[in-house]
Amino acid sequence: IENSGDLIRAINLNGGSTMEWLVDRGGGQQIITVTPRFDQDAGRWLVGILTEMVGAHTERRSNPPWVALRDSFVNTWELLVLVKQGMSGAFSQGSAPQLSGPIGIAQIAGEFTREGGLAGWLTITILLSINLAILNILPIPMLDGGRLVFVMLEWVRRGKRVPPEREGLVHLIGFAVLIGLIVVISANDVLRLIDGRSFLGG
Incomplete structure (x- = not known):
């Protein structure tokens, strides 16, 4: 330390x-x-x-x-x-983790760059890339992780695929839910900006 x-x-x-x-x-x-x-x-x-x-x-x-x-x-x-x-x-506290949409990401990037200059910008770029990679492999419909679930299911069923129309419907529902979450999270980001609150707690 x-x-x-x-x-x-x-x-x-x-x-x-x-x-x-x-x-x-x-x-x-x-x-x-x-x-x-x-x-x-x-x-x-x-x-x-x-x-x-x-x-x-x-x-x-x-x-x-x-x-x-x-x-x-x-x-x-x-x-x-x-x-x-x-x-x-x-x-564990019964609350949702702190999330941020495109607006919040722009705010975070600006705060990191303002505080740390080029090093801060590189840091937040790396952090965002890793976080997006983690999100992408989660078993969420429409994302790569969701597609992997169907691939594994096909393997477990020894080559028997889920009908494409059913898989497409699952991905469509996942897309709609994801867009809805982005809208809600972005609204929260806007409220935080209006209140003048920093995402980093400053």
């Missing part, structure tokens, strides 16, 4: 699980146990503390290509875990 960002990331990766922290307190070191709880308003896992950076500075690091390649796989895996943790935390 080198900064508050690392701490927040670790808390969200271990949401709902018991963590052991080694902290400096009163001139000595002490091990404490904490269990992050999902906060519905913040939309993430919290442990009930406020952090303050002392003597903060920016440091640029260059890694060899093989290290950067390894880190890319690690970061991608951690992102998948963060998505899973966020969704499970929201559902």
